[in-house]
Amino acid sequence: MSTTSSVEAKKGKHFETSIFPMLSVRNGDDAIKFYESAFGADVLSRIDAPDGPVVAKLSIEGADFWLADESPEHGNYSPQTLGGSTVRIVLVVNNPDSVFERAVKAGAKMVWPVADQEYGWRVGRVVDPFGHHWEIGKPI
Amino acid sequence: MSTTSSVEAKKGKHFETSIFPMLSVRNGDDAIKFYESAFGADVLSRIDAPDGPVVAKLSIEGADFWLADESPEHGNYSPQTLGGSTVRIVLVVNNPDSVFERAVKAGAKMVWPVADQEYGWRVGRVVDPFGHHWEIGKPI
Numbered sequence: 001m002s003t004t005s006s007v008e009a010k011k012g013k014h015f016e017t018s019i020f021p022m023l024s025v026r027n028g029d030d031a032i033k034f035y036e037s038a039f040g041a042d043v044l045s046r047i048d049a050p051d052g053p054v055v056a057k058l059s060i061e062g063a064d065f066w067l068a069d070e071s072p073e074h075g076n077y078s079p080q081t082l083g084g085s086t087v088r089i090v091l092v093v094n095n096p097d098s099v100f101e102r103a104v105k106a107g108a109k110m111v112w113p114v115a116d117q118e119y120g121w122r123v124g125r126v127v128d129p130f131g132h133h134w135e136i137g138k139p140i
Numbered sequence: 141m142s143t144t145s146s147v148e149a150k151k152g153k154h155f156e157t158s159i160f161p162m163l164s165v166r167n168g169d170d171a172i173k174f175y176e177s178a179f180g181a182d183v184l185s186r187i188d189a190p191d192g193p194v195v196a197k198l199s200i201e202g203a204d205f206w207l208a209d210e211s212p213e214h215g216n217y218s219p220q221t222l223g224g225s226t227v228r229i230v231l232v233v234n235n236p237d238s239v240f241e242r243a244v245k246a247g248a249k250m251v252w253p254v255a256d257q258e259y260g261w262r263v264g265r266v267v268d269p270f271g272h273h274w275e276i277g278k279p280i
Contacts (some may be wrong), residue, residue, distance in 0.1 A: 014234055015231075015233065015234045015278045015279070016201075016202070016203075016234075017200055017201035017202060017203045017231070017232065017233050017234070018203045018221055018231075018232045018234075019160075019161065019200065019203040019204070019205050019230070019231055020159075020229075020230040020232070021159065021228075021229060021230070022227060022228045022229070022230050023226070023227050024226050024227065024228070029161050038172045047259065055191050055268070060157055060159065061156075061157035062156070062157060063157045063158045063159040064143040064159070065159050066230060072224070075224065075225070075251065075267070075273060076225075076228065076273075077222075077224040077225045077226055078226060079227065081224075082222040082223065082226060083222065084145075084163060084212070084215065084217040084221075084222050084226075085215070085217065085225065085226045085227070086163070086164050086166070086218060086219045086222060086224075086225045086226050086271070086272070087161045087162060087163050087164065087215075087225070087226065087227035087229075088161075088162045088216065089160075089161060089162070089227075090159070090160040090161070090162050090206060091157070091158075091159055092155050092156075092157065092158045092159075092160070093155065093157050094154055094155045094156075094157070111215065115148075119187065127215070129173070131226070132166060132227070133215060133216075133225070135162070138155045139155075
């Protein structure tokens with residue numbers, strides 16, 4: 001059964017339910033470069049529209065997310081346009097301290113530092129240059 | 141090697157890199173009920189602060205996400221407060237048409253219907269009563 005499912009998945013016949021955030025940004029091209037530098041993200045796919053907008057799928061060590069240039073006419077707003085963010089990204093990693101430090105060195109701004117929290121996580125928060133907030137941590 | 145890693149993971153010593161969106165909402169309690177109804181979400185964990193705010197981890201058939209009552213004083217804004225959303229949620233499912241239909245019946249509003257898109261996905265988009273946008277689909 002499990003082998004059959006796996007084969008079907010490869011054929012594109014079955015998709016496991018999964019969730020990926022798609023971040024709206026100003027200047028998708030710069031955002032891709034930032035996430036490569038800050039989180040060591042790999043670009044899995046990228047579509048550049050003739051008039052400039054970028055849609056890309058990125059992966060941080062196998063954890064995938066999307067980003068796209070904002071398009072307010074389609075209801076996709078960057079945090080810079082709205083003056084805040086409506087979804088924060090929880091990035092679970094094995095080494096929150098080093099991942100956090102790298103992100104800050106790459107240009108993310110610390111919101112609060114990595115520390116053991118009373119709710120049982122070691123976690124800190126940054127806001128990236130595009131206005132998206134990341135909580136970088138793991139359960140302890 | 142792989143067995144050792146697996147054992148360590150169970151002990152909580154190693155965390156695979158993973159990404160979860162955390163949706164800021166007005167009225168987290170209502171939002172949990174909506175996502176249960178619209179997407180068949182299960183509540184994996186829930187913390188109710190004494191003064192009302194809720195933080196919960198939900199799962200849609202094993203695909204996890206978080207939600208929390210907004211707290212603008214901490215930089216967490218609901219789409220209702222900002223008048224738009226900065227991150228849309230890509231929900232990959234095996235049956236986009238039926239998942240979409242269920243969500244609309246539960247109170248989500250169609251933005252555009254499920255259809256085969258030129259970029260190789262069968263996908264539609266809804267906005268939920270809390271202002272979050274969901275693209276429900278799968279690659280074809």
